[in-house]
Amino acid sequence: MSNIKKLLEGVEVEWKTLGEIAENVSSGGTPNTGVEAFYGGNIPWLRTQEVGNGDIWSTSIKITELGLKNSSAKIIPANCIIVAMYGATVGKVGVNKIPLCTNQACANVQINAKIANYRYVYHFLLSQYKYIKSLGAGSQTNINLKIVKSLLIPIPCPNNLKKSLEIQQEIVRILDSFSMLTAELQTKLQAELQARKSQYEYYRNQLLAYPMEESDQSSLRSNRSATSIQNSDTLMQPLSTLNPHTGNSVLQPRGKVEWKMLGEIGTFIRGNGLQKKDFMENGVPCIHYGQIYTHYGTFATKTKSFISKETANKCKKAHKGDLIIASTSENVEDVGKTVAWLGDDDVAISNHTFIYSHNQNPKYLAYLFQTQAFLKYKKTKVVGVKVIDIPQKALESFCIPVPPLEEQERIVSILDKFDALTTSLTEGLPKEIELRQKQYEYYRNMLLSFPKNNIKA
Template sequence: MSYLDKLLDGVEVEWKPLGEFAELSRGKTITAKTKNEGNIPVISGGQTPAYYNSEFNRDGETITIAGSGAYAGFVMYWNEPIYVSDAFSVKPDLTILNTRYVFHFLLSNQTRIHNLQKGSGVPHVYPKDLAKIQIPIPCPENPEKSLAIQKEIVRILDIFTELTTELTTELTTELTVRKEQYNYYREEFFNFDKGTVVWMSLGEIGEFQRGKRFVRTDITSDGVPCIHYGEMYTHYGTWANESKSFLSEELVDNKKLRVAEKGDVVIVAAGETVEDIGKGTAWLSDKGVVIHDACFSYRSQLNPKYVAYFTRTKRFHDQIKKHISSGKISAINANGLSKAIIPIPSPDEQERIVAILDKFDTLTTSISKGLPKEIALRQKQYEYYRDMLLTFPTDNIEA
């Protein structure tokens, strides 16, 4: 016997259209004349408040449904003053239905509600259509017992919701702390006192080679490893020994594309913002990697990971900023990169610094990857129990 069966204890369950026991009311559009900045969330067609206003038109427990746009039908719950704009609210009759019970039920039907979208241009979800969705009402002949059953279902589901929120907060906080520690030590390790080590420009101790142009449509699922400059922001970290993308050997030969070899540092030289420029990735594979023309390969006698970590410091970026040309796409040339000076400790000290920073990098990466997995696991647990607790007999569902 399931927990739901024990909870119901043989009582009848009746399915009724939501509109019979809830008021579904459209919001009111805010115009430029009526808009006043404040701290009241304005609920519109998105998954978060569109902006904040000084006035509200709903208070207390309120369920909102996004009215239009790509997220039309998105369900949210509020227990504070809000302004419902391009959305509509659901206010159940509290003598029959618990608001959180209705919210969890609608969440369990989120895909179905999204499928209520109408319109060939901007999609809309309308209150009249949501009103037809039937909701299970346990023990309809005894409202007091019905609400008690609903309250117990809400209690259990809210526990899982709270656990997911707590876990997200804890892991996010942990990740933030680790990243701050990592950034602090990375900056500190390159903050040598004057006279303790030699400082030289990158151009004095190494050589830059610019990649050659290829486009995303050239990329294949296998072949010669390659790095497109855009992937430097979305995929690559401080080092890599395998590529995300590939090119055909024929293309590489015909275009005479350029390759970064093992021990080179691939440095991105173009991006949408100044902050994007200059980040490096040490290439550690025995097999070379083709690089895009918005990247440079840098070769020196320094530890490549030491150089790559240095390119991610504030000290390095402060030096190259003045050499970056700004525009729709910001960029830097080899001459600008070559002027940045870098501290050069002994090879053993470089190795020691790299080993410590690797540990911080591994820790922050594992937390970053683990965070969405842990959250997804808790979400699946919540959905499992939600579906179990809201899967009522359908014998009495209205046609």
Template sequence: MSKLEELINELCPNGVVFYSLWEVTIWDKKFNAVERIKQPKIISYPYLLAAELFAIEKEEGNVFLLSTGEQTGWTTEALAKNYLCVGEVITIPWGKSRPVRDVMKYYKGKFVTADNRIATSSDTKIMLNKYLYYWMISQGELIDSFYRGSGIKHPSMKDVLDLLIPVPPLPVQQEIVRILDNFTELTAELTAELTAELTARKKQYEYYRDALLTFGDEVEWKTLGEIAVDIYRGSGITRDQIITNGTPCVRYGEIYTKYDIWFDQCVSYINEDDVKSKKYFEYGDILFAITGESIEDIAKSCAYIGKKKCLAGGDIVVLKHKQNPKYLSYALSTLNALHQKRKGKVKSKVVHSSVPAIKAIKIPVPPLAEQQRIVDILDRFDSLCNDITTGLPAEITARKKQYEYYRDKLLTFKEAK
């Protein structure tokens, strides 16, 4: 029998008490639609916008940058100024486009935060903050369902605060945290090793691709505006309009989270009657995301090589052309093209690009026969890389699933009657 089993048998053999989250946590602000009785106390934290947060980044600093995304960093107390905070906190982003479990954070110490919603245990003699963090991570998919809106989504904090959390005796929590801390560290080490190997192979491929797509004066360079037969923004499609079956469509977030340099099928569907101004894309069209949480998001583009005609969302730009679509995708993924695409503008918490900015991107445009020759070479190289690396992403995913299964099992209790 493990130590954890012994503790459970000794301290809570008949189950544990479940609390509403608002009963055992303090948050950073009073939320709309949440009864005042559920928030008798708040702890406010001044926050910076994402671009401002990383503008004060300093590598040798000892103040953690609590971003709303996956990127993190450090700064100094001198740079943090009046935004310096201290505490033991769990954060979820106020606005997000990624799964919340990918961006939820725990931190204890000095920090500067972006626009997160921040929680802390109201009494660490009853509930540990690290236990709260692991439990909230385990509820990631459910918390995701509480986010609403089109584009950047925001959570219904009423639903979050009404979640029921099992709170076992403190020694049980401490043992769960110890186990999960160790398991997290081991999983992170293995994932880092596998990811480093995968990254090295991708860099090798990218170097070869960029070398093959480097031309001199013998090849004409054209802007996408010159290449375009037509270029336009898609229609407004909100998350609430997505259904399980209907007309295939793509929203901007899917470009940088689901698709690579090209794709052959859409993963979302909508009722065409729900879209007032219908804008479509079809085989060979190049799609660009022009809204995202970071410059990297809007630097992504891809070619559609599927057979079905699909609807384009409003924060997508569609480029119609007479070039080889795979060639354009390869050319638009080079470092030179990515540098041009990264010239987005930060407005509020979101990074934007535009049709004029996309039209201005310049790439080499050799004859169609040469385009096809390059595509054939890069397709073979891409296949070779995929054959070699298929096991690495699969292994990373398997390790993460193993960890999530084990974590969720540790955090599952029967309720005391």
């Protein structure tokens, strides 16, 4: 930092508009939707919602040459600054690292390299996000090309462009290094998190994958039709005694188990009557079905939301030890997601949920709902296309191993440790990245806070 301070010491600064330091500023265009010939080509086409304060290496949609001709979009070269002008991302900035075209809600700025370093301008515009957004109008504070062109950029040593570019490059070097450290940390921690999750899932599936004895199969066949045991082919697989990654032996289930359908050992009650609009800051604790797969983990003792006593009187309630199961979702992975309620107070439940009352270890059952056996089973039972549901009868027919309560407790204690480790890493990841981001912003503001005493009227 001492070197950059020397470079900035006594430096004259001139504020120029983005239009003055750009070779070209343009917006993109969108081919007519619904025309198959315009899409599925090899030309990357960027949408406004894909601009998110960072480098852009790919796009989710590609168009054809015919699609490009039928829009006002032009292919822009790499290393342009792209500013989102409409929608939820208005004011956000990106840099395209590949040639591409954009939709009409993007401002594409090609910087004149003889005047300014494009990454210097990029970092400065990042620092102006709130200001740029405030310049807009309409319900989503949209901006336009005129506003983008008028944005002011500080140019150090305007009368000595060689020195000016040297200063800009040094600022870029420092800020890019902080950005790179943040990106590397995010990649590293996400890899660690995935490895931890994989390890946790491996042990969970191993501990809960009881081999089914012949006597259990005979008993089940005598009481139910073979079609009711959809998950038996998975559960009958012999339990591996070795971790395939390390070769070490794993903790295995102990003791004899009985195989029961969930409907035999508990009761399902469908939730009712609770909507998001009923939420309050205080009151009776409640759980909405959407929160089960977006907020809660394996178990919960406190709720995120509350409702009034009047609303709660109309709702079904889960008691301590009950499972709360999401019966509806937009995908198969989330439907059937389960949280064990371990709070002392009864909790109100929304529609699109089931309450499962039983006399087993609630965490043991909740962990069973996370296994590959249940995932495979529910894939054959869900109904719907855009909205996915799992019927009550399907849940009642799901067959599980029921060991003694002491063995359930032993398994839960092991899985709780893995769950805690994974949760701590999940919570620590965004906190650490947030600290790095604040560090970057601190130095960015220090390096780019030039006095505004030379602004053209």
